[in-house]
Amino acid sequence: MTVTLRCALRGARAVEQASKGDGVGGFPGCKPAAPHFYPITTTCLYSETIIPYYAAMQKAVRRSQASVRPPGRPREFDMDTALDRALRVFRERGYHATSIGDLTSAMRLATGSVYKAFRDKHAVFLAAFERYTGLRQEQTRSAAARGENGRERLRNVLLSYVEHSQGIEGRRGCLVVGSAVELSAVDPAIRARVEAQLKTNEDFIAGLIHEGHADGSIPGHVDAGDTARLMICITQGMRVVGKARLPLDGPRLVGVAMKLLA
Amino acid sequence: MTVTLRCALRGARAVEQASKGDGVGGFPGCKPAAPHFYPITTTCLYSETIIPYYAAMQKAVRRSQASVRPPGRPREFDMDTALDRALRVFRERGYHATSIGDLTSAMRLATGSVYKAFRDKHAVFLAAFERYTGLRQEQTRSAAARGENGRERLRNVLLSYVEHSQGIEGRRGCLVVGSAVELSAVDPAIRARVEAQLKTNEDFIAGLIHEGHADGSIPGHVDAGDTARLMICITQGMRVVGKARLPLDGPRLVGVAMKLLA
DNA sequence: TCTATTAGGGAATGATTGTTCCCGATTATC
DNA sequence: GATAATCGGGAACAATCATTCCCTAATAGA
DSSP: OHHHHHHHHHHHHHHHHHHHHHOOSSSSSTTTTTOOOGGHHHHHHHHOOOOOOOHHHHHHHHHTTTTTOOOSSSOOOOOHHHHHHHHHHHHHHHHTTOOHHHHHHHHHHHHHHHHHHHHSHHHHHHHHHHHHHHHHHHHHHHHSSEEEEEEEEHHHHHHHHHHHHHHHOOOOOOHEEEEEEEETTOHHHHHHHHHHHHHHHHHHHHHHHHHHHHSSOOOTTTOOHHHHHHHHHHHHHHHHHHTTTTOHHHHHHHHHHGGGGG | OOOOHHHHHHHHHHHHHHHHHOSSSSOOOOTTOOTTTOOGGGGTEEEEEEOOHHHHHHHHHHHHHHTOOSSSSOOOOOHHHHHHHHHHHHHOOTTTOOOOHHHHHHTOOOHHHHHHSSSSSSHHHHHHHHHHHHHHHHHHHHHHHHHHHHHHHHHHHHHHHHHHHHHHHHHHHHHHHHHHHHHTTOOHHHHHHHHHHHHHHHHHHHHHHHHHHHHHOTTTSHHHHHHHHHHHHHHHHHHHHHTTTTOOOOOHHHHHGGGGOO
């Protein structure tokens, strides 16, 4: 019914706006009332007790592995697979250009099933975003792990970024960049996540520089903070350039970028 | 003989329709139920005979200044002012999130008037894009002009980029970055323009490096091509980071970036 | 003054959108 | 077997979207 819809929308919006300001922890009705319904749009932005959809999902998986299955008919599709498929569409087309129809056909689910698993399109996007950042973080850290010292680890991270910015993967685009550009101006929930992710990445790079300071591979006068921020610009910029399909020569580009550590 | 605006439009459309390829994935906003009206997205990528709407406009203005006025009621609004207003909305919200209603209220025009002046929403965007790149190019070149040698000119360009990536202007965003991220994957016309603009910027930076080579302010071993491409990544990345509202310290950031010229 | 032509403006239109509703299916528990 | 609870799937819904239509106004030329 129309009234119901309007009320639900107004409610969600109100909660979101409220949490933007005061930062109330915990969100209503997430765990106890509806264990399979994850209203992450109402997640408190600055609370440290954010339980993103995906984390809640894993928790549910753990519970089911402990032979305590939630009541009702079990979910037939694999959530991660579905999110990966949603991810692909969102990365290629962005949020607004992706319709529910695009989403359902990509996820191979019916409309009703999507709305049973997620509150709305925004929640699907948020869940996809969490999954994306999780996967990317894993990839970046494993690239860093293949390095003898701070400098080499940083070089590997930059090379990994160039590779992901190129070819099919590059054309598909980065969801963080896409969200920053398309949504951060109008969507506080997205903006907070983008900001957090950029800060995480920056801290990671700054950490590698500090490691380089310690092991002697990076001169001590190289400012970790400033250099890391510039490198974030470089990596985000590479995703933009890669999306526009300009070729990027990894070794050459990274070779030049490594001058920043001189 | 006088070529009216409408004729110019029809001509442009004919060229675009003729050069329509196999239809590399339709434009998301385009409707299949308006067969007599084709979106601009079918423009041939590499045709050099594309005459964008706005260029035709300027031609018409020039002609009218030569006291040869086109027939019919004259336009009452200033095209550049209207485009500046459209620009602002497109930069803030992106293409898909900007409705015709947003556009008409921003441009202070009625729906019919917008559609009299432009073929469709896509054409408004394209015209706004052309105006944006024109204005930005002007700003960048004037920033470069305030420099004694190649190195100083390049520093000024980078500083100008940081300034534009910050604060309100930064939050508003760059239309080139926005177009690259949101549209270049599905819209060949936009992609071609984004690519061209990035190349233009890159060539400009490479030119400044060459000037530095010549005047001795930049060592000859600094590779102009590779360094310029990395600097394009930096500038585009700054726009992404600025859109996400992370603070950017111009002098510090540029100070680090100038190491690339060592 | 009449005609041709274009601009301004807003109502009308039809397609598409995100979302809800409903029904049958599947599971656990009683 | 009955009940409760959830899922899968698709039809139905209202809102919104981009676009067209139509009428009036303004200008040039005859």
